[in-house]
Amino acid sequence: MKNNSAMKHIVTSTAVVATLSMLLAGCSNPTASSTDVDTSSADYWPKATQSLEGTTLKMWVPQAASKIPVNMVKEFEKATGAKVDVEVIPDPYEQNVQTKVTTGDAPNLALWQPTRSMLAGFIAQDKLQKLDNAPFVDNYTEGMAEAGGLVENTRYAALFGAPSVMGVFYNKQVFEKAGITNTPKNWDELVETAKKIKAANIDGVESPFFEMGGSQWGTQYSVQVQLAEAAKDGLWDRVNTGKEKFTDKTIMTAINNYKALFDEGLENKDAGSAKNDEQAAALWNGKTGMMIGIGVMFNMVAALANNDKAALDEKIGFFPISSKGNIGTIIPDANNGVVAFKSGDNAKDAAARQLINYWLSDGYEGFVKDQSAVSVLKTVDSSPDVPEALTDSAAAIKDGVGSMQSLAIGNPDLYINLADMINGTKTPEQVGQATQDQFAQLAKAQGASGF
C-alpha cells in the first residue's frame, strides 16, 4: 500500500515538473537554429579544390537517387582530401528527412527538392545555409537560375540537374498507328488526340492515357499542366495570399477536365489501383498512348529499355502541354537540387559549400558524363546519351513556368485527393475543398496573411 502511494507521489510530482518546464520552455521551437552570414564576402565560396584534409561531411540522398552523387563525391574526395559519407535515407524521403531534421539530426548536405514549398520549413527554422553569390550561377543555362532553389530572392538550393518539366510522354508507334502526325497544341487538342487513339481501336492499345492512381503521386500532373498560363499570370501569388482558392474556377476547371478523361473512357480501366511501374510498362509496351507526367516517370520507362537511347528515341517522345498552348510546367525534385545545412561548425559549413561549388565547376563535366545527364551549365555540354524525350523536356524549361510546388507556399496533398477522385470517393468539388483546407493549414502555420 505504502509503496503504491509513494510511487503515485513520484509520478505526480514528476508530471507537475515536466508540465511546468514544458510551459516555461513553451516559447521557443526546440528544432530551430539561428545566426546570419554575409554571402558576398570573398571567402564565403571556397575554391573548388582547396584542401580539406581531415574534414568529414555527411550527405543524405534518397533511395531513387542514391547513385547520383557517388562518383562526383569520390572525385571531390580525391581532389580535396575530404571525406564525404553518403547516407541513403529510406523512402518516403521527404517525410523521413523532415522528421530527422525536426528531431535534431541533420547532415551537412542533402539532395532536396529545390522548391519553395519544400524549402519553406527548413528556411523558417533557419536550418539552411544561404547559397547566394555562388560563382557557378552565372554559368547556368537560360532559365536555370530561376528554375529552382530561390525563395524570396535568396538562393537556398543549387540545381545540379535539369528539373523535370510536366508534359506528355507518348508512344510514337501508337501515334503513328492512330494516324496522328502532329503533336497537340493545347489541352483540347490533347483530348482530341486521345479520342482519335481510342477510335482507332489499335490492336494491343488498351487506353489512350494511363494513370497510376494506386501509386497516387502521378495524378497531380494532368491537373497542374493545365494551370501553366494561369501560373504565368500570378495564380499562385493569389492562392498564397488567400485571394484565390483551389475551389475557384481556374483550378476547378483543371480538375473537372481531368475527371472528364476518366468519364470519357480515355484512361486505363484500373486507373484507381494501377502503380507507377505498370504505367511505365504500359507506355513502353504500347498498351497506352500517353502518360502525363515528369522525368522520373520517363526514367522508369528508360529502365525497361535498358537505357538504350536509340530504342527510346524510336519509341518515346515528349511534348509540353498547357491549357492554351505548349508551356512546360517546371518541377524540380530531389534528383536536381542540393541543400547545405547549418552545422554550427563554420569550417564544415564552408566545406559543404565548397563541395557544391566543386560539383558545379571542376567536377561538373565528369558528373554529366557519369550520369549521362543534361547539363545545366553553359560551360559543359550535355551527354550525347541523353534520350530525345529528356532533351525536349529540358528545352521546355526556357519558356516554362513554375509548378504548384515551386510557386505555392505550401504543397498540399492534391495528388492523394485526385487519387480519391479517380476511385470515386471524392467529387471534384471535394478534391478542391480538401486541398484548399490543407493548403490553408499550411499557410496559416507559416503565418501567411489572408489565412
Added chain:
Amino acid sequence: MGKPTSSRHNILIKQNYPLRFLIPAIAFLLVFFFIPTVLNFIYAFTNWSAFSKTISFNGLDNFITLFTSGTLLRDLRITLLYAIFVGIFQNVFGLALAVFLEKDTFINRLSRVLFFVPVIMSALAVGYIWQAILKSDGALNQILSAFSGHAVEIAWLGNINWTLLIVASIHGWKWMGLAMLIYLAGLKTIDPDVIEAATIDGASGSQLFWKIKFPLLAPAFTFNVATSLLGSMNGFDIVQATTQGGPGGSTEILNIFIWRTFGQGLYSQSTTMSLVLFVMVMVIAVPVIYLLRRREAKIL
C-alpha cells in the same frame, strides 16, 4: 522457525525489494512513455510546426480545424472498423488453429512453429509480400487465371468497399500465431477431468467445445480480444505497405493520416490527432476490458 507473521513478511519484502529497485524501470517509463504522453497533451494546444521558430498556445484551434474537415472523422471510423475486423480475424484464425493443433503430435508442433513465423516477421515485410501477391498482376490472380482458364484481374487492393477487409485479414493473419499460442495455453490449463466428466455425461463434440472449453478459455479470450483490438487501432505498418491508405482513402487509418500530417510539417495538428486517437483507444479499451473481465468472473 515459525511461519513469518504478515507484518514480518511485509518488512522482509521491503528489505529484500527496496523501492529504489524500481528507479531504472520508472526512469525508462518516464522518459519514453510518461513525458511523451504529457507532451502530447500539451502540444495539441499549440501551433508547433516546421514553419515557425516559436511555439505558442492557440487554444482549441487545432481541434476545431480537424473536426470541421471531414478527414479526421472518416479516418476515426475507418480505424474503428479496421480494429473490429482485425479483432475478429485474429481471434477466429487463432482459436481455430489452437483447436486443430491442440494435441502434442510432431506434425502439430511443427505446424505451430510455422504458424508462429509471421508473428516474428517484420510487419512491413508481411505487408509487401501480400501486396505482391494481391496486386492486379500478382500471384493470386495468376493462380486464379490458371485454374479458371481466363485472365482474372481482380483489384484486391483496389476496391473502396472491401479492401479494408482484406488488409485487416492480413493483419489478423500476421498475428494469429500469437493468438493461437495464448488459446493453446488456455486449452492446456483445462482440467482433463472436466472434459472426461462431460464426455461420460454424453456431451457431443460441439457441445464439449462451446459449453466447456470455450467458456473456460475466458482469460485467453479477454487477452486476445483486448490486445488485437487495441493493437490494431494503433496499426500503421501493414496498411502503409499494402495500400498506403488507398484506394480513395478507404483504408486510411488514423495513424497514416497522423504520419502524413507530420510529414507536412504540421506537428501540432498531428499531435492533436494522436491525442484524439489516444482518447478513442481509452474510451473503447476501458469498457471492453471491464466487460470481458466481468464475463471471466462470472464463468470462473
